[in-house]
Amino acid sequence: MCLGIPGRIVRIDDPTRKLATVEVSGVRRQINIACVIDDAHPVESCVGDWVLVHVGFAMSRISEEQAAETLKILTELGEAQAEIEAMRETAVP
Amino acid sequence: MKFADEFRDRDKARTLVREIETLADQIETTKTRPLQLMEVCGGHTHSIFRYGLEGMLPSSIELVHGPGCPVCVLPMGRVDDCVAIAERPGVIFTTFGDAMRVPGSKKSLMQAKADGADVRMVYSPMDALALARKHPDREVVFFGLGFETTMPSTALTVLQAEADGIENFSVFCNHITIVPTIKAILDSPDLHLDGFLGPGHVSMVIGAAPYAFIAEFYKRPMVIAGFEPLDILQSIWMLLKQIREGRAEIENQYTRIVPEAGNHPALAAVAEVYELREFFEWRGLGSIDHSGVKVRDQYARFDAERKFAIPNVKIADPKSCQCGEVLKGVLKPWQCKVFGTLCTPETPLGALMVSPEGACSAYYQYGGIKRSNTPEKEAVVS
Numbered sequence: 471m472c473l474g475i476p477g478r479i480v481r482i483d484d485p486t487r488k489l490a491t492v493e494v495s496g497v498r499r500q501i502n503i504a505c506v507i508d509d510a511h512p513v514e515s516c517v518g519d520w521v522l523v524h525v526g527f528a529m530s531r532i533s534e535e536q537a538a539e540t541l542k543i544l545t546e547l548g549e550a551q552a553e554i555e556a557m558r559e560t561a562v563p
Numbered sequence: 564m565k566f567a568d569e570f571r572d573r574d575k576a577r578t579l580v581r582e583i584e585t586l587a588d589q590i591e592t593t594k595t596r597p598l599q600l601m602e603v604c605g606g607h608t609h610s611i612f613r614y615g616l617e618g619m620l621p622s623s624i625e626l627v628h629g630p631g632c633p634v635c636v637l638p639m640g641r642v643d644d645c646v647a648i649a650e651r652p653g654v655i656f657t658t659f660g661d662a663m664r665v666p667g668s669k670k671s672l673m674q675a676k677a678d679g680a681d682v683r684m685v686y687s688p689m690d691a692l693a694l695a696r697k698h699p700d701r702e703v704v705f706f707g708l709g710f711e712t713t714m715p716s717t718a719l720t721v722l723q724a725e726a727d728g729i730e731n732f733s734v735f736c737n738h739i740t741i742v743p744t745i746k747a748i749l750d751s752p753d754l755h756l757d758g759f760l761g762p763g764h765v766s767m768v769i770g771a772a773p774y775a776f777i778a779e780f781y782k783r784p785m786v787i788a789g790f791e792p793l794d795i796l797q798s799i800w801m802l803l804k805q806i807r808e809g810r811a812e813i814e815n816q817y818t819r820i821v822p823e824a825g826n827h828p829a830l831a832a833v834a835e836v837y838e839l840r841e842f843f844e845w846r847g848l849g850s851i852d853h854s855g856v857k858v859r860d861q862y863a864r865f866d867a868e869r870k871f872a873i874p875n876v877k878i879a880d881p882k883s884c885q886c887g888e889v890l891k892g893v894l895k896p897w898q899c900k901v902f903g904t905l906c907t908p909e910t911p912l913g914a915l916m917v918s919p920e921g922a923c924s925a926y927y928q929y930g931g932i933k934r935s936n937t938p939e940k941e942a943v944v945s
């Protein structure tokens with residue numbers, strides 16, 4: 471829960487509530503993106519962006535390369551599997 | 564060595580280790596005692612063990628595994644409170660999976676669930692809010708847990724519940740805050756730390772400024788570190804460089820994730836929903852002033868503490884548990900009397916055994932990777 475997991479924003483679901491669908495290793499789920507929105511990154515512009523997701527909230531933007539490297543390390547730590555398993559419960563079909 | 568086989572950037576790692584050795588030799592202190600560096604974050608602890616980083620470092624550097632695993636510092640009484648809420652009729656008690664197995668004085672949440680309480684594991688506080696929408700006739704309580712990394716998530720969920728007019732949702736707020744905790748550790752007389760690896764993801768939220776006192780008043784260096792093996796080695800190298808040059812500054816190794824000023828929307832949500840508690844009880848560390856937050860009056864109807872009568876009983880840790888000493892780095896995990904015998908990851912007695920971020924569980928699982936300067940007999944499970 472503290473290390474988070476990288477995901478890619480694939481769709482904006484609710485611009486007012488700042489909800490978006492993110493894809494993490496093939497699993498899709500809805501997350502809140504309020505913490506990565508600012509003047510330079512309005513809600514609508516976020517599709518395709520990589521973010522670090524903690525307990526369903528995007529907390530930081532990352533580059534695609536960082537995302538890949540982070541995912542690799544998380545897998546080695548055994549954290550990625552646990553996160554993805556927990557996400558799967560509430561996956562968006 | 565396990566590390567070298569698995570680690571892609573082994574050349575970079577080797578170079579860093581060599582430079583760390585050179586620096587360590589140039590530091591006067593290491594002639595009489597090892598330098599003690601504390602990693603504050605449980606994610607670092609996990610990574611250090613998984614990659615065997617301790618074993619790569621010269622014996623003049625000792626890593627002290629700090630209290631930065633929020634699950635590990637939950638006192639037993641707090642788990643009892645969770646169980647008491649969960650066992651109320653009509654309640655759906657929701658929690659991150661990490662907290663399910665932490666032992667209470669009578670049972671864990673997992674056992675409460677087996678006994679019939681409606682305890683559900685969720686991935687996000689938003690899932691708890693969704694459950695509240697789905698079951699308007701039930702009271703859905705979310706166990707809010709974690710440092711500043713997860714604090715914004717529950718704050719934003721409360722704000723969402725308010726905006727949506729949801730009445731049957733509340734948070735049992737047990738969020739803790741890192742800065743007073745580091746201060747308490749620095750004030751503890753049985754501890755001599757030479758520097759800190761700062762928590763990466765907490766700092767992503769709060770930024771670097773709140774740590775300034777560590778350098779200014781305590782004259783200790785801190786390097787905010789990422790959790791990948793190279794990040795950690797590089798941060799140790801940066802710490803040693805500061806120590807050798809006689810500097811004490813707050814430096815940021817994890818700039819790709821940690822902005823100097825932190826995350827503004829996250830901090831704003833936290834400030835809106837929460838305020839500091841006068842004190843908060845930690846497992847092993849006792850009560851620490853201003854180390855926890857509670858829900859502000861304005862959001863009282865989302866506060867499980869006000870919605871339900873919480874027993875709030877203080878339960879002393881079992882005598883055989885030495886979690887406190889281990890947390891402060893005074894004892895190594897294997898020096899605890901029950902390590903590996905009465906206390907194992909399958910049947911944890913203390914919380915440090917519950918999560919892979921806890922020092923005891925990490926030692927137990929990755930125990931094969933030992934410090935080269937560790938006398939074998941000491942490391943043998945008693």
Ligand code: SF4
Pocket residue numbers: 883884885886887889896899900901902903906912913914915916923
């Ligand atoms: S071995 Fe168990 S009881 Fe002893 S310090 Fe570790 S977690 Fe606590």
